[in-house]
Amino acid sequence: MQSIFKTLFFTISITLINSFNSEAQTFADDKSKSLIDSLVELNGGYEQLASKKDVEFLYVYDNYDQGKDVSLERHVFDGEHSWGSYEIHQRNVLPTEKGLAVQSLIDGEPALTLNGEQITDEKALGGTVFLRKVNFYWFTMMYKLQDPGTNYKYLGTEEVDGVNYDKVSLTYDADVTKKEKNDEYILYFNPKTHLVDWFFFSLPDWGIDKPILKMTLEYEVIDGLYISTVRKSFVPNEKGEYSENGTYTFSRIKFNNGFTKEDFILQ
Numbered sequence: 270m271q272s273i274f275k276t277l278f279f280t281i282s283i284t285l286i287n288s289f290n291s292e293a294q295t296f297a298d299d300k301s302k303s304l305i306d307s308l309v310e311l312n313g314g315y316e317q318l319a320s321k322k323d324v325e326f327l328y329v330y331d332n333y334d335q336g337k338d339v340s341l342e343r344h345v346f347d348g349e350h351s352w353g354s355y356e357i358h359q360r361n362v363l364p365t366e367k368g369l370a371v372q373s374l375i376d377g378e379p380a381l382t383l384n385g386e387q388i389t390d391e392k393a394l395g396g397t398v399f400l401r402k403v404n405f406y407w408f409t410m411m412y413k414l415q416d417p418g419t420n421y422k423y424l425g426t427e428e429v430d431g432v433n434y435d436k437v438s439l440t441y442d443a444d445v446t447k448k449e450k451n452d453e454y455i456l457y458f459n460p461k462t463h464l465v466d467w468f469f470f471s472l473p474d475w476g477i478d479k480p481i482l483k484m485t486l487e488y489e490v491i492d493g494l495y496i497s498t499v500r501k502s503f504v505p506n507e508k509g510e511y512s513e514n515g516t517y518t519f520s521r522i523k524f525n526n527g528f529t530k531e532d533f534i535l536q
Contacts, residue, residue, distance in 0.1 A: 297421035301437045305414055305421065307463040312495045318412045319346040321492065321524035328353075328404060332515045336360050344405050345528050350375050351401035352533040361400055363393065373533040374401035380535040387535070408519060411465060411497060418442040424455065435460060453480045464488060464495065481505055491522050498522070 336359030439454035
């Protein structure tokens with residue numbers, strides 16, 4: 270199970286951020302819609318996030334004894350242009366190489382340098398596309414729950430640690446994603462805060478067809494936005510007992526830096 274998380278955030282991005290079109294719709298029953306609407310009322314939705322123009326933050330992707338990546342991230346919301354500079358890259362970015370690795374994704378076109386030298390390897394550039402999109406998505410996830418092609422179903426309530434959570438199933442329209450099997454989520458909405466405290470998810474690309482992998486979220490309010498600045502991942506053993514295997518943190522978050530996509534061009 271540990272090996273699954275080695276490329277976890279690459280694989281799930283296919284379904285989540287690279288497959289929607291403007292004609293697809295979002296479908297939800299009344300209860301699910303009310304929960305999502307309450308979250309959007311609280312956080313302002315993607316329109317509120319995009320009004321900040323751009324963001325810079327430090328991202329630490331830590332898989333403990335499996336290694337970590339540390340990147341300075343910059344993203345422009347309009348067009349979802351992305352840039353990241355890695356002084357530590359033990360997991361997903363040229364893990365066998367040393368030095369400063371810099372990625373960019375501008376208008377869907379990837380670029381990658383190591384110590385200022387252009388990297389043209391197709392596999393490395395493919396990883397750049399995935400990682401730039403994944404890092405953007407994980408930062409914006411709770412602002413993108415109304416993306417087209419998403420389907421929601423209310424699953425009732427479940428009490429966990431004294432909180433009576435509302436559970437909502439999230440699936441994706443196969444006609445939109447063009448995939449035979451799509452990731453599935455079970456979102457746990459906190460009835461007092463209206464935030465998603467944690468969720469389970471599947472990973473069919475790795476043979477996990479049921480949403481049994483777990484991610485918890487901790488939030489901070491930054492410039493009026495609810496940002497999940499700390500995430501922790503958990504995997505089950507054969508007995509269904511969960512153990513923590515990763516922590517992913519966002520810090521030094523700054524909006525409205527004046528970035529343009531031209532700033533992300535790698536020389």
